[in-house]
Amino acid sequence: MIHPNFSKTFTILVIFLLQFCVAKAQYEAAEADFKKVMEKFNAVGASVAVVKEGKIVYTHSFGWKDLENQTPLTDADIFRIASISKSFSATSILQLVESGKLSLEDDFGDLVGFRIRNPKFPDRKITLKMALSHTSSLNDSQGYLNLDLINPDKNPDYAKCYNDYEPGKGYQYCNLNFNLIGxxxxxxxxxxxxxxxxxxILKPLNLYGGYCVDSLDSTRFVKLYEYHADTKNFSPSPAAYAPRREEIKNYVMGYSTPIFSPTGGMKISATDLAKYMIMHMNYGAGNGVKIISKKHAKLMQTKITEEEEYGLALRQASNLIPDVKLVGHTGSAYGLYSTLFFNPKKKFGxxxxxxxxxxxxxGDFPDFTRAAINTLYEHFMK
Known part of the structure; x- marks a missing residue:
């Protein structure tokens, strides 16, 4: 006679094995289709993380971390993620708002420490909220790697940093906004x-990453590659991880900040970036701690401008996956393309x-990004 406990254990084991086999088949199918996307766009390497029901259910790395040495990419490797970095800066600002140290309606120039006014609209205050939402009327036409460009005391051509429209009445994506925010x-x-x-942000969420190159393990940096259409070859972009040690030695607090690129300089793995995404998906809470309030997390995700669907360093996207509303951001620099998008109601991303x-x-998105995210959606959400 079979003991009841044995029968129960056997049943549990069979169910577990069936679930394992189904999951394995699902992962293999997803990986095969993702590899096809990579081949289509000549991708060097890619790391992905999938969140479902508020939890990471899948991570994987494809291709090469170092093309010349044929070093495989792993989930532990970290990338400079470009403009997704802006959301870390915005989250930091909202923490300071919540602590009473500033307001979103504060004069941007008063906060930065020199006059920031569009010379075509000198009486119109440019607010911190306008800078966070790219409605400040600032532009990157003169660059964005130091503050002298827009400082009237340092640059006689500072007026070129402003557009022709009134602050708050138009949208133009601008990296300078976020280096000033830093x-x-x-x-x-x-x-x-x-x-x-x-x-x-990073320590409370138990994430490995940061903006300072020398504070991180350089062996984990993923080499970034620019593609050249004329030769159909890639060349490495070492400037992505330039340590800028001399500049940091002479650092001036509240002015030298663009050295760390608040607008694009975060280095982090895809898996840890997904954990950070879960915090925003949960409206400000992650790893058992509250990073920002639900009110401000929702504000970051709420579009300010209708056409671009941009909020505060996060944007809405209604045309990335057909008939699916998403919130997130993309990044591109030095040959890298990064994507973070989620649905806060259905808890996937x-x-x-x-x-x-x-x-x-x-449209707004690289064809690789569109194909890659739709492939993962088909396999893991449908």
């Missing part, structure tokens, strides 16, 4: 920008980072 974080917190983000592709665009 200086405000330093002035109001008393902490160097990279350390503030580490202490108030995707992180996809590639270190080099033959990039073509349809």
């Amino acid at each position: 200086t405000i974080i330093e002035k109001k917190s008393g902490e160097r920008f990279d350390r503030y983000v580490e202490n108030h 995707f992180v996809i980072i590639t270190n080099g592709i033959n990039a073509t665009y349809t």
Whole structure:
């Protein structure tokens, strides 16, 4: 006679094995289709993470971390993620708002420490909220790697940094906005920008990453590659991880901040970026701690401008996956293309980072990004 406990254990084991086999088949099918996407766009490597029901259910890395040495990419490797970094800066600002150190309606120039006014509209205050939502009327036409460009005391051509429309009445994506925002974080917190983000976002969420190259394990950096259509070859982009040690030696708090690139300089793995995404998916809470309030997390995700669907360093996307509303951000620099998008109501999301592709665009998004996220959606959500 079979003991009841044995029968129960056997049943549980069979169910587990069946679930394992189904999951294995699902992963293999997803990986086969994802590899086809990579081949289509000549991707060097890619790391992905899939979140379902608020939890990471799948991570995988494809291709090469180092093309020349044929070093495989792993889930532990970290990328410079480009403009997704802006959401870390915005999250930091909202923490300071919640602590009463500033307001979203504060004069941007008063916070930065020199006059920031569009000379065509000198009486119109440019607010911190306008900078966070790219409605400030600032532009990157003169660059964005130091603050002298827009400082009237340092640059007689500072007016070129402004567009012709009234602040708050138009949208133009602008990296300078967020390098200026980084200086405000330093002035109001008393902490160097990279350390503030580490202490108030990364450590509480138990994430490995940061903006300062020398504070990270360089053996984990993923090489980034620019694609050249004329030769159909890739070339490495070492500037992505330039340590800028001399500049940091002479650092001026509240002014030298663009050295760390609050607008694009975060380095992190796809898996840890997905954990950060879960925090925003949960409206400000992750790893058992509250990073920002639900009110401000929702504000980041709420579009300010209708056409671009942009909020505060996060945007809505209604045309990335057909008939699916998403919130998130993309990034591109040095040949890298990064993607973070999620649905906060249904608690699913995707992180996809590639270190080099033959990039073509349809609308706002690279065709690789669109194909990659739809492939993962088909396999894991449908």
